[in-house]
Amino acid sequence: MREQLHNLKNEALALIQEAKDKKELETLRIAFLGRKGKVNQLLKRLVQLEEEEKVQFGQLINEVKRAIQQTIKSKSSTIHAKGRAGTHHPSSIKDFFDPTLPGAKPSQGHLHLVTQAIEEIHRIFEKIGFVRVRYPEVDWDWYVFESLNMPKGHPARDEWETIFINQKPHPKMGKVVLTTHTSNGQVREMERVGQPPIKMINIAKCYHRQQDITHTIMFHQFEGLLIDKEISIPHLKGVFDHFAQEFYGPERKTRLRPFNFCFTEPSFEVDINCPLCLGKGCRTCKGGWHELGGAGMVHPNVLKAGGINPKEYTGFAFGWGVERTYMMKSSLKIEDLRLFYSNDLRFLKQF
Ligand code: DAH
Numbered sequence: 001m002r003e004q005l006h007n008l009k010n011e012a013l014a015l016i017q018e019a020k021d022k023k024e025l026e027t028l029r030i031a032f033l034g035r036k037g038k039v040n041q042l043l044k045r046l047v048q049l050e051e052e053e054k055v056q057f058g059q060l061i062n063e064v065k066r067a068i069q070q071t072i073k074s075k076s077s078t079i080h081a082k083g084r085a086g087t088h089h090p091s092s093i094k095d096f097f098d099p100t101l102p103g104a105k106p107s108q109g110h111l112h113l114v115t116q117a118i119e120e121i122h123r124i125f126e127k128i129g130f131v132r133v134r135y136p137e138v139d140w141d142w143y144v145f146e147s148l149n150m151p152k153g154h155p156a157r158d159e160w161e162t163i164f165i166n167q168k169p170h171p172k173m174g175k176v177v178l179t180t181h182t183s184n185g186q187v188r189e190m191e192r193v194g195q196p197p198i199k200m201i202n203i204a205k206c207y208h209r210q211q212d213i214t215h216t217i218m219f220h221q222f223e224g225l226l227i228d229k230e231i232s233i234p235h236l237k238g239v240f241d242h243f244a245q246e247f248y249g250p251e252r253k254t255r256l257r258p259f260n261f262c263f264t265e266p267s268f269e270v271d272i273n274c275p276l277c278l279g280k281g282c283r284t285c286k287g288g289w290h291e292l293g294g295a296g297m298v299h300p301n302v303l304k305a306g307g308i309n310p311k312e313y314t315g316f317a318f319g320w321g322v323e324r325t326y327m328m329k330s331s332l333k334i335e336d337l338r339l340f341y342s343n344d345l346r347f348l349k350q351f
Contacts, residue, residue: 001045001057008038009064016071025076032068039065113351114220114340117326118203121222124246128239130201130224133192135185137205138165141174143184147305148263156262161209178207182223182319183263186298189225190306196313197228203322213284213336220322227298227308227315233266236295236316240270248272248329253279255289264296264317275330284335290328293320 012032019025032038042061046054111119122132135143141152150156152174160180167176185202193200202223211217226235237256244254252275256268270292274285281288295318300310327334334340339347 001042002060005042005057005060005064008032008042009067012038012064012068013071016068016075019075019079022076022079025072025079029072033065033072039068110351112348113326114322116351117322118220118222120247121322121325122201122203124243125201125222125224128242130199130226133185133189133200133202134204135182135188135202137179137207138176139179139184140170141177142170142172143187144177144179144181146174147187147302148183149299149301149305150262154262156260163207163209179204180208181206182221183317185223186225186263186302186317187306190227190303190308194307196308196315198225198315200225211338213338214324216323216338216341218341219324219337221293221319222322222325223317223319225298225315225317227303227313229313231297231314231316233297233316236297236318239316240295240318244272247325251278252328252330254292256295259294259296261294261296263299263302264294265299267294267296269293270295270318270320272328275328276333276335290324292325292328293318295319 012028015028016025019028030037034040039061043058046057046061049057126132144162145154145157146152162180163178165176165178169175182202182204185200185204189198189200189202200223202225203220205218206221207218208215209217224239226239240254244252253273255271257271259267259269261267271289272292273279274282274288274290276282276284277288279288284290295316298315298317303310303313303315323337323340326332327337
C-alpha cells in the first residue's frame with residue numbers, strides 16, 4: 001500500500017504539471033481528489049488495516065492529498081497568468097530558452113553634434129590647404145586683445161564681455177582671460193610659422209557672459225587666417241563661397257556687410273540666409289539673415305605684432321561660431337542654441 005501511495009502521488013503530480021488548461025486541471029482534480037477519486041478509494045481500504053497501521057497510513061494519505069492540492073493550486077495560477085500575458089510571461093521564458101534568437105544589442109553612443117560639426121568644418125578647410133591648429137582657451141590679454149590692435153582701455157574691448165582669471169598679470173602680456181574669440185590664434189600662428197604663406201584654421205572653445213536663444217556662455221569658434229603675397233578681398237570671398245557650397249549646399253546664400261573690427265581693415269560681417277524661412281524673417285532670425293561671424297583683411301598693425309612685414313604680405317581672417325554655423329544647415333530645425341548643451345538625450349540622439 002505504501003508503494004501504491006507513492007506511485008499515486010507521482011502520477012498525480014506529473015499529470016497536473018502537464019495540464020494545458022483549467023478544464024484539464026479540474027478533470028484531474030476530480031479523478032484524484034473527488035468523492036469517487038483515487039485518494040478516497042485508498043482511504044476506504046483503511047478499514048481493512050490494523051489500528052496502528054490505520055494511523056500511519058491515514059497520515060500518509062493526508063500528506064499525498066495535501067501535495068496534490070498544492071500542486072493543483074500553483075499550476076492553476078500559472079495557467080491563469082499565462083492566459084493574461086500570452087506566451088511572453090516570464091515563467092514561459094524561464095521554461096523555454098531559444099538559443100537561435102538574435103541577442104539584445106547593447107546601446108551605442110555617438111559623437112556629440114559639435115564634435116561632428118568641427119570634424120566637417122576641419123575636413124572642408126583641410127582640402128583647400130588650411131592647417132588645423134588649437135591655441136590656448138585661457139590666454140594672455142596680449143594675444144586676445146592687445147596684439148589685435150586693441151590697446152588697453154580701447155572701447156572696442158567692450159564688445160566682448162570678458163571673463164578674467166584671478167591671476168597675477170604678466171609684465172608684458174597682461175592679464176589672463178578666458179578667450180573671448182579664437183582670434184588669439186592669429187599672432188600665435190604668425191609666431192609659430194614665421195615666414196608666410198600661413199593658412200591656419202584654429203578651432204577652440206570661447207567664452208562670453210551672454211546666454212539666450214542664440215548664445216551660450218561657452219561655445220566654439222573656428223578662425224581662418226591666410227597670409228601670403230598679394231592676397232585680396234576676392235580670395236576671401238572665394239573661400240567663403242567654397243565653404244558655403246560644401247557645408248550648406250547650393251541653395252544657401254551668403255552676404256558681406258561692412259563692419260568694424262580693430263584687427264581688420266576693411267572689415268565685414270558675413271551673413272547666411274535663414275534655413276527656417278530662407279530669408280523671409282521668423283522667430284529665430286528676425287530679419288531673414290543670420291550672422292555667421294566677422295571677417296576682413298588683416299590690419300597692418302596685427303601683421304607687425306606677429307613679426308610680418310605688411311608692405312610685403314597681406315592676408316584675410318575670419319572667425320565664426322561652430323554651433324551657429326551648424327544650426328544654419330537646411331536639414332536642421334534647431335530653434336534654440338542652448339539645446340546643444342542641455343544634455344537632453346532626446347535631442348542629442350537625433351544626430
Ligand atoms: N573675433 C571676432 C568675434 O569674435 C570675429 C572675427 C572678426 C574674427 C573679424 C576675425 C576677423 O578673424 O577678421 O566676434
